[in-house]
Amino acid sequence: MDDKDWFQVGRRSCCFVDGKLVSAPIQYNLGELPPAVLAKCIQSYNNRPANGQSASASFRDYIINGFGETLADLFLIPQNEKTMAISLDQLSDRAVRRFFPAPDETLVRAGMQPGRNAALGYNANFWYPRTGGIGHLVEGLRNGITSCVVSQDVAGVDLAARTLVTTTGDTYRWSAIFSSMPLKTLCRITNDADLKKAAEALSHSSTISFNIGLRGALRPEFRNLHWIYIPDRDIPFYRIGFYSHISRGTCAPGFSALYAEVGVSPDEADRVDLVSQLQPKILDCLERLGWISPSDVVCVVTHIIRCAYVHHTHSRDSVVSSVLERLHRSHVYPIGRYGLWDYTSMEDSMESARATVLEVVGCN
Numbered sequence: 001m002d003d004k005d006w007f008q009v010g011r012r013s014c015c016f017v018d019g020k021l022v023s024a025p026i027q028y029n030l031g032e033l034p035p036a037v038l039a040k041c042i043q044s045y046n047n048r049p050a051n052g053q054s055a056s057a058s059f060r061d062y063i064i065n066g067f068g069e070t071l072a073d074l075f076l077i078p079q080n081e082k083t084m085a086i087s088l089d090q091l092s093d094r095a096v097r098r099f100f101p102a103p104d105e106t107l108v109r110a111g112m113q114p115g116r117n118a119a120l121g122y123n124a125n126f127w128y129p130r131t132g133g134i135g136h137l138v139e140g141l142r143n144g145i146t147s148c149v150v151s152q153d154v155a156g157v158d159l160a161a162r163t164l165v166t167t168t169g170d171t172y173r174w175s176a177i178f179s180s181m182p183l184k185t186l187c188r189i190t191n192d193a194d195l196k197k198a199a200e201a202l203s204h205s206s207t208i209s210f211n212i213g214l215r216g217a218l219r220p221e222f223r224n225l226h227w228i229y230i231p232d233r234d235i236p237f238y239r240i241g242f243y244s245h246i247s248r249g250t251c252a253p254g255f256s257a258l259y260a261e262v263g264v265s266p267d268e269a270d271r272v273d274l275v276s277q278l279q280p281k282i283l284d285c286l287e288r289l290g291w292i293s294p295s296d297v298v299c300v301v302t303h304i305i306r307c308a309y310v311h312h313t314h315s316r317d318s319v320v321s322s323v324l325e326r327l328h329r330s331h332v333y334p335i336g337r338y339g340l341w342d343y344t345s346m347e348d349s350m351e352s353a354r355a356t357v358l359e360v361v362g363c364n
């Protein structure tokens with residue numbers, strides 16, 4: 001990889017609320033709401049429950065205590081429930097960590113003033129390849145590695161014998177494994193009864209991503225936005241985003257591209273009828289909203305991310321720490337967002353891998 005192949009993008013994202021686009025994060029930009037909705041949000045913020053967070057508080061409690069019921073019901077609860085495909089009652093207040101702009105009194109109050117410049121929240125800037133998509137990062141990381149086998153699924157792990165077998169029937173013996181596969185899957189495919197049982201306590205959502213290629217430009221009302229959060233429960237997707245606004249290098253000249261993401265449980269992801277039901281529903285909805293014309297669609301590429309958002313349930317922390325302790329004893333070191341069963345970004349995942357390898361190699 002070369003620095004000159006990348007450029008820095010200033011994030012532009014919005015929330016679609018009450019038929020209007022409000023700058024994200026909405027909790028710091030309430031002044032952009034229609035006056036009547038703003039007034040209700042302010043009143044409910046002033047009356048938010050005064051009781052402090054208890055150790056057993058749910059993510060739902062955290063939101064209502066931090067921002068008041070009106071904003072919680074208008075955006076914060078439906079948006080997060082659609083994304084993570086779970087009731088927020090079942091999640092702990094650590095559910096989204098640094099990816100959730102906190103109930104900061106100064107920022108929330110400042111955002112209530114109409115007409116001020118939007119506050120940005122986390123990830124205000126990000127890097128992107130000048131041409132093509134983020135897959136360049138993976139190609140770059142692979143550069144120079146000569147012994148690399150891909151498209152093989154690890155299907156079984158014998159912790160005592162320190163051997164693993166792949167779906168093609170190959171067996172490998174290890175001195176140390178750094179595993180990025182979802183922790184739940186890893187536990188399931190070991191021959192350890194306790195780990196298999198622990199796997200049952202780990203839950204997650206799936207995301208179905210519809211990547212849509214369009215003839216011509218995107219709608220002018222999207223005014224160069226990168227993505228929009230959609231809390232409305234009558235709209236099947238929780239977010240849409242615009243590849244061609246992130247980088248013109250993602251599309252051929254004269255074309256544009258967007259994506260729509262749908263959050264479902266893993267069971268639903270396994271039985272969903274993509275071609276004759278969900279895809280037409282997504283395209284119809286985008287047309288109903290006036291966001292695309294079906295005659296402009298030139299392709300749809302659908303991708304199912306089976307393990308998308310891990311659920312920070314109340315038991316997650318203790319289950320994960322006992323699972324990791326057991327795996328480390330057999331020199332299996334999970335890494336990354338799914339290996340460590342957390343809600344983290346690409347750079348966090350790479351950093352966790354680097355730190356783990358250095359620690360283990362340093363110990364040996």
Ligand SMILES: Cc1cc2nc3c(=O)[nH]c(=O)nc-3n(C[C@H](O)[C@H](O)[C@H](O)COP(=O)(O)OP(=O)(O)OC[C@H]3O[C@@H](n4cnc5c(N)ncnc54)[C@H](O)[C@@H]3O)c2cc1C
Pocket residue numbers: 152153154155180181182185207261305307308309335336337338339344345346347349350
């Ligand atoms: C909808 C969505 C949007 C996101 N947006 C962003 C964003 O804008 N910015 C950002 O920084 N992050 C984003 N993330 C998070 C980001 O995708 C992850 O943090 C990152 O992909 C984690 O990298 P990883 O290498 O640890 O895991 P992965 O990218 O999941 O890679 C794990 C690898 O393990 C392989 N694997 C799994 N099971 C097996 C098996 N049994 N045998 C062999 N191999 C296996 C998989 O094939 C895969 O190649 C997003 C995530 C989601 C779900």
